[in-house]
Amino acid sequence: MIINFNPITSVILYFSIFLFTSFLVNKSKNNKIFFFLSLIFIVLLFGFRYCGTDIITYEHVITRFATMPIIDILNFNNLSEGIGFQIISHYFFKIGGFSLVNIIIGLLILCPVYTVLYRNRNNTNIFLFSIIYLIAFFTVSFNIMRQFVAVSFVFLGYDYLMNNQLKKYFLCLAIGFLFHTTAILGIVFWMINIIFENSKNHTKKGYFKVGLSILIILLIMLFSIRYIGISSYAGYVENAKAGGNRDFIVILFKFLILTIFKNRLSKIDSNINYYFLFCIITLLIGTTGFMSAYIKRLYYYFNIFECFSFALLPRIFKQKRLVSNTVIVFYTCIFILTTLVIPQGHIVPLVLRIGG
Numbered sequence: 001m002i003i004n005f006n007p008i009t010s011v012i013l014y015f016s017i018f019l020f021t022s023f024l025v026n027k028s029k030n031n032k033i034f035f036f037l038s039l040i041f042i043v044l045l046f047g048f049r050y051c052g053t054d055i056i057t058y059e060h061v062i063t064r065f066a067t068m069p070i071i072d073i074l075n076f077n078n079l080s081e082g083i084g085f086q087i088i089s090h091y092f093f094k095i096g097g098f099s100l101v102n103i104i105i106g107l108l109i110l111c112p113v114y115t116v117l118y119r120n121r122n123n124t125n126i127f128l129f130s131i132i133y134l135i136a137f138f139t140v141s142f143n144i145m146r147q148f149v150a151v152s153f154v155f156l157g158y159d160y161l162m163n164n165q166l167k168k169y170f171l172c173l174a175i176g177f178l179f180h181t182t183a184i185l186g187i188v189f190w191m192i193n194i195i196f197e198n199s200k201n202h203t204k205k206g207y208f209k210v211g212l213s214i215l216i217i218l219l220i221m222l223f224s225i226r227y228i229g230i231s232s233y234a235g236y237v238e239n240a241k242a243g244g245n246r247d248f249i250v251i252l253f254k255f256l257i258l259t260i261f262k263n264r265l266s267k268i269d270s271n272i273n274y275y276f277l278f279c280i281i282t283l284l285i286g287t288t289g290f291m292s293a294y295i296k297r298l299y300y301y302f303n304i305f306e307c308f309s310f311a312l313l314p315r316i317f318k319q320k321r322l323v324s325n326t327v328i329v330f331y332t333c334i335f336i337l338t339t340l341v342i343p344q345g346h347i348v349p350l351v352l353r354i355g356g
Contacts, residue, residue, distance in 0.1 A: 002050070003352040010350035011339055014139070015332065017041050022130035025114065029121045036118075039110050042134065046106030047099050050353035052142040053346045062101050066093035082146045084178030099353070108149045108179075109141050112156035112172070113304075119159060120308075123269070128324055129311040135331045137304055142347050144297060150180035151300050158189045162271070182224045185301045191217045192277065225288075225295055245289030245296065246342065250334060251303070255283050258309055264316045265309070275309045278302040 005013060024038035049055075065073065065086045073086045085105070092101045117129055141148035157172030169190070176183030191213035198206040258265075258272075258279050265272040282303040289296035310327050314320040339348040 001354045003354070005350045005352075007340055007349045010348045011336060013350060014045075014347075015135075015335070017045055018131055018134040018138075021134065022127045025117070025130050026127040029118070029126055032118065036111065036114065039107075039114060042138065043103055043106045043110060046109075046138075046142070047103030048352045048354055049102075049142065049347075050351045051347050051349065054143050058145065059098050062089040062093055062098060065089035082179050084175070085146050085149070097355070099355070102145075105145050105149060109145070109152050110138070112152040116156055116159045124308065125311040125314060125324070128314070128327060129307045131328055132310055132331055133304075133307045135335045137300070137307070139335070139347055140300070140345065143345050144300075147180045147182065147297060147300070150176035150183035151304060152176075153179075154183055154186035154189075154301055155304055157186050161189060161193060182298060182301070184220055185224055185298065187220055188217050188301075191220075192274070196274070221298075224298055245286070245293065247338070247344075248286050248289055251283055251286045251299075254303075254306060254310075255279050257313075258306075261313065261316060265312050268315055269308075269312055272309065272312065275305045278305045279309070282306075 021038060021042050025035055028034035028038050066089055068086075068090065070087075070090060073083065073090055088104055089101055092104050096103075113133060114130075117124065117126060137148075153172045153176035157169045157176070160166075160168040160172060169186075173183055173186040176186060194213045195210050198209045201209075258276055262272060262276050279302075282299045285299035285302070286296060288298075313327060314323040317323045338344045
């Protein structure tokens with residue numbers, strides 16, 4: 001059964017589900033089971049939607065993986081081509097078709113992010129974080145599912161890293177790598193952490209650690225860009241030239257906002273210094289969008305932290321509710337602009353396919 005919605009109804013439906021989900025997770029913050037059960041509506045939305053730039057491509061790819069012998073999938077040479085995604089496609093497509101595969105992928109995208117939110121629930125505006133994430137990032141994942149599974153696990157890994165849980169950090173990076181090779185960018189966060197820790201250590205050993213960390217960061221960034229150039233993305237990269245970087249102005253605007261309020265924000269959360277650096281990295285990677293919209297996708301590993309940064313903004317003002325509403329309106333306007341005025345990603349009009 002196919003259900004089609006017109007563009008305006010689609011945007012209203014998306015926004016309503018995002019608001020309701022954010023309301024539920026906020027109300028359930030003291031009950032872990034209900035907190036994650038609150039995600040059911042957006043998981044089902046992700047599973048049964050049949051829209052997005054790459055939806056037809058994904059369906060063909062998933063169908064192909066489902067018919068491949070598992071021994072061909074479990075090939076070492078296949079490790080860099082999203083072997084985790086292929087295994088899920090192979091088994092779950094046979095059980096519940098394309099929609100079930102999407103539901104599993106949706107869970108893998110959402111659960112790591114909301115695990116981070118739950119772990120930080122006592123010092124984070126849960127509702128605002130959730131609505132920012134769903135509007136600005138979850139909708140993007142409709143088109144780059146594999147990479148967003150990797151982004152989500154790297155995001156969770158960073159939280160473990162900052163709590164000195166290195167084994168869990170590396171496990172998250174490994175899981176992300178099984179879906180997208182660019183998850184190796186997660187090592188950059190470890191290097192940045194080393195740089196921060198040794199920035200005031202004016203010894204030869206401290207300078208060596210900082211220098212080596214910077215070198216590793218550069219090598220990993222180059223590897224990730226190179227991977228996109230020689231992998232299945234290569235065809236996209238060739239066609240995604242100048243003119244596809246219209247959202248750079250939005251990235252720049254967010255950077256300016258954080259620059260203005262950085263000092264005030266750092267007084268209530270010292271992590272803002274990390275988030276600000278990630279915003280700078282996002283800005284730098286964003287400039288590649290003038291050459292390739294697909295290399296620019298690497299910045300999602302870094303700009304996802306704006307969910308924390310902008311969720312903090314109301315706390316530095318007396319009119320907290322007004323600022324919260326302003327942030328929501330800002331992200332909503334961007335969503336409307338990129339879905340109705342200057343359509344990107346083709347998630348509007350929303351199409352739901354029940355069954356298959």
